Amino acid sequence: MTATERFLYPVPQVGAGAAVTHGVADRSPATPLVQLRDVHLAFGANEVLKGIDLEVGRGQAVSIIGPSGSGKSTILRTLTGLLRPQRGEIVVGGTRVDTLKTEAELIALRTRVGFVFQQYNLFPHLTVLENLVIAPVRVLGRSRADAEREALTLLDRVRLSNKAQAYPGELSGGQQQRVAIARALAMKPELILFDEVTSALDPETVGDVLTVIRDLVGDGMTCVLVTHEMRFAEEVSDRVYFTEAGHIVEQGPPTAIFQHPASERTRAFLQRTLGQGVRAAASAPDPFATAKRERLWVSY
Amino acid sequence: MANDLTLPHGAGGVDISLWRKPWAASAILAVCVITFWVTTGTTPAAVAYLWQWLPALLQGLWVNIQISVLAMALGTFVGLAIGALSLSPVAAWRVSTRWYVNLFRNAPVLVLIYFTTYAFPFEVRVLSWTFAFPDWLKVVLGLALPTSANVAEIFRGAIQSIPSAQWEAAQSLAFKRREIFRLIVLPQCVRRMLPPWMNLYASITMSTALASLVGVHDLVDTAQIASNTVSRTDFTILVYFTLLALFFAYCYPIARATRALERRHDRH
Numbered sequence: 161m162t163a164t165e166r167f168l169y170p171v172p173q174v175g176a177g178a179a180v181t182h183g184v185a186d187r188s189p190a191t192p193l194v195q196l197r198d199v200h201l202a203f204g205a206n207e208v209l210k211g212i213d214l215e216v217g218r219g220q221a222v223s224i225i226g227p228s229g230s231g232k233s234t235i236l237r238t239l240t241g242l243l244r245p246q247r248g249e250i251v252v253g254g255t256r257v258d259t260l261k262t263e264a265e266l267i268a269l270r271t272r273v274g275f276v277f278q279q280y281n282l283f284p285h286l287t288v289l290e291n292l293v294i295a296p297v298r299v300l301g302r303s304r305a306d307a308e309r310e311a312l313t314l315l316d317r318v319r320l321s322n323k324a325q326a327y328p329g330e331l332s333g334g335q336q337q338r339v340a341i342a343r344a345l346a347m348k349p350e351l352i353l354f355d356e357v358t359s360a361l362d363p364e365t366v367g368d369v370l371t372v373i374r375d376l377v378g379d380g381m382t383c384v385l386v387t388h389e390m391r392f393a394e395e396v397s398d399r400v401y402f403t404e405a406g407h408i409v410e411q412g413p414p415t416a417i418f419q420h421p422a423s424e425r426t427r428a429f430l431q432r433t434l435g436q437g438v439r440a441a442a443s444a445p446d447p448f449a450t451a452k453r454e455r456l457w458v459s460y
Numbered sequence: 461m462a463n464d465l466t467l468p469h470g471a472g473g474v475d476i477s478l479w480r481k482p483w484a485a486s487a488i489l490a491v492c493v494i495t496f497w498v499t500t501g502t503t504p505a506a507v508a509y510l511w512q513w514l515p516a517l518l519q520g521l522w523v524n525i526q527i528s529v530l531a532m533a534l535g536t537f538v539g540l541a542i543g544a545l546s547l548s549p550v551a552a553w554r555v556s557t558r559w560y561v562n563l564f565r566n567a568p569v570l571v572l573i574y575f576t577t578y579a580f581p582f583e584v585r586v587l588s589w590t591f592a593f594p595d596w597l598k599v600v601l602g603l604a605l606p607t608s609a610n611v612a613e614i615f616r617g618a619i620q621s622i623p624s625a626q627w628e629a630a631q632s633l634a635f636k637r638r639e640i641f642r643l644i645v646l647p648q649c650v651r652r653m654l655p656p657w658m659n660l661y662a663s664i665t666m667s668t669a670l671a672s673l674v675g676v677h678d679l680v681d682t683a684q685i686a687s688n689t690v691s692r693t694d695f696t697i698l699v700y701f702t703l704l705a706l707f708f709a710y711c712y713p714i715a716r717a718t719r720a721l722e723r724r725h726d727r728h
Contacts, residue, residue: 240632263636270634281629285647294643295633347633 163219163381164348168313192251193218193351193382194239199248199258201234208234209245210406216351216384216399221377223385223393223414226403227429232386233278235403236353239384240273241266253350271299274344274352278359280336282328288315288339289324292346300347307346314342318372334365341372352376354385390433394418402426506695510702513686517699520679521706523596527678528665530600535607535664536657542608543615557612564609569667573602577674599671603664614656618649651725658718662711669707679703 194216201209208231216222224232237243238250241257250257253272260266282291292311296302315321318338320331328336337357344352354373358366370392377383377396387393393400393414400417402410402425410423421427497503546557564572576598584591622645630640672681683703687696 242628242631266631267634267636270632273632275629275632277625277629279625281623281625283626283629283644283648285651295635298639298643299634343633 162348162350163376163379164345166379167345167376167381168310168317192216193220193253194384195249195251196235196238197249199235199238199245199250201231201238201243201245208406209238212248212403212406212408214401214408214411216382218350219380219382220398221383221385221396222399222401223387223397224401224403225387225390225393225417225429226401226409230403231406232403233355236275236355236384236386239351239353240270240275242275267299271347272350274347274349276337276340276344276352276354276357278356280328280333280340280360282336282340282343284328287325287327288320288331291328291339292343295343296346311342311346314345315339317375318342319368332365333361334368337361337365337369338372341369341376345376351382351384354383354387356386356388358387358389388433390418390430402429404429504694506692506698509686509690509692509695510698513682513690513699514702516682516686517679517702517706520677520682521710523676523678524665524668524671525710527596527600527603527668527671527676528661531603531607531668532661532664534600535604536611537608538604539608539611540615543612543619546612546616547619561609561612564605565613567606569603569606570670570673572605573599573670573674576602576605595674596671596676599668599674599676603667607660607664610660611657614653614660615649618652619645621652622648655718655722655725658714658721662714662718665711665714666707679706 192215194214196212196214199209199212200207212231212235214222214224214235224235226232234243238245239252239257241260245258248258252269255265255269257269260269282288283294286294289308289311292314293304293307296307296310297304312321312324315324318341320335320338320342323331323335323339328339331339341352341357357373358369361369366389370389373383373385374392374396385393385397394417395414397414399411400414401408402417402421402423404425410417410421410426416422417426418430421430497507542557542560545553546561548554577595580593580598580601582593584593626644626648627640630644635643668678669680671678672684675681680703683699687699690696
């Protein structure tokens with residue numbers, strides 16, 4: 161059962177023991193799905209990535225945090241070959257991404273990796289249902305009936321089944337973003353990359369989107385999240401990477417990064433972002449509060 | 461009694477709604493006036509002449525419509541090809557198409573019509589066969605030149621107006637370049653291109669009036685002949701008003717449809 165299928169057809173948990181073994185088996189980082197080694201990337205003279213090392217285990221959720229312009233989104237784009245590094249090694253699911261040459265090789269990789277964008281980037285000329293169906297039918301060659309049935313189930317899971325026939329322009333930002341997540345899931349990817357998916361949203365709709373991502377992570381989908389939602393990152397991540405100016409400054413389990421950051425720069429960033437110093441208490445998942453604080457931070 | 465009071469009231473309501481529709485109102489007015497003239501035998505001479513000449517005038521309008529449709533079809537076909545070449549990675553294509561577009565967008569249509577009329581031969585000889593190169597065809601070519609330049613520009617603009625994020629999103633869904641173009645970019649372009657394309661059609665249709673200057677028997681030419689033949693000032697005035705009305709009746713619905721399309725486009 162893939163993570164997408166678990167997300168689609170949640171099984172009621174019978175015994176706690178079964179659920180635990182299941183979770184441990186899935187979330188062990190023994191077989192890294194994603195591996196970056198010493199990745200360098202520059203746009204002309206502008207060096208964006210200056211030696212990135214990063215590892216994501218199968219079934220893990222990894223968050224990348226850091227100030228704007230530190231190269232977070234660039235890292236995600238190198239993972240699917242949207243950007244090509246000048247130096248270094250990128251392996252995703254056994255594929256050396258940095259050396260892929262032909263369109264066919266890139267396509268084989270991209271069928272396995274989902275991407276969710278900050279600006280949703282739904283196809284405005286297609287209905288919500290068509291947005292979900294077009295890639296499975298045209299790219300994976302699945303039958304239309306199958307794809308539609310699954311798309312409707314996915315829409316149901318993101319609580320938008322009543323919007324199947326709507327056009328993206330008729331939806332709110334939060335609804336569009338949930339459609340975008342469903343669109344990525346329709347390809348049954350092994351890995352989903354989330355690129356600041358709540359940054360363009362109104363605070364009221366951030367919570368709905370985070371709930372969907374939280375469920376996905378819970379179902380064992382491998383996720384890489386670039387995010388400004390610190391509390392959310394702390395809550396769902398198995399590992400957190402803090403980037404600044406093209407370097408990974410610090411990485412570790414969320415409690416270590418958020419509660420006891422080793423680097424002075426991490427501490428300064430968290431202080432600026434959270435506005436109240438590094439919190440001692442464990443987080444209460446309150447996406448609304450986080451969202452509002454984020455907004456304040458962004459505005460000054 | 462109650463019926464007597466309410467009935468005229470209701471009838472009045474119907475009349476008002478009818479009078480608010482300008483087309484219906486003017487049609488009713490025309491029918492009334494003509495009926496009056498016919499029944500009383502007081503039809504003005506100019507109107508009688510117009511009635512006589514109307515079939516010829518409509519035939520002339522039909523020539524204008526044919527020229528405009530052909531010019532638009534040819535211009536669109538060529539324009540799309542040129543627009544596609546103007547997006548080519550090959551610099552030579554980009555530069556040469558740029559010049560083509562600039563040259564023909566910035567030339568007066570009348571000059572282009574004279575150009576095609578006098579630059580092309582009257583007949584084409586292939587081996588032992590001779591093909592006539594009629595004037596109307598030259599006008600079609602003359603109008604197709606600015607049309608193709610404008611269509612190329614509309615197409616290029618539409619393609620470039622599709623945000624690069626759409627390409628990125630489609631790439632991430634593992635679409636091939638060709639599929640992205642065909643399934644994602646082009647359909648969005650068609651919707652964006654349709655209103656300016658229809659605008660262009662309306663303006664090309666109006667430019668077909670210039671065909672009369674190179675001897676094509678179009679609506680304007682027919683009007684001139686009619687005016688010279690009848691040789692009455694009131695008829696001349698009436699004929700040119702009729703010309704205005706005919707062009708308006710053909711072009712205004714196109715403009716209305718364009719506006720409606722633009723509004724629909726804004727919604728999505």
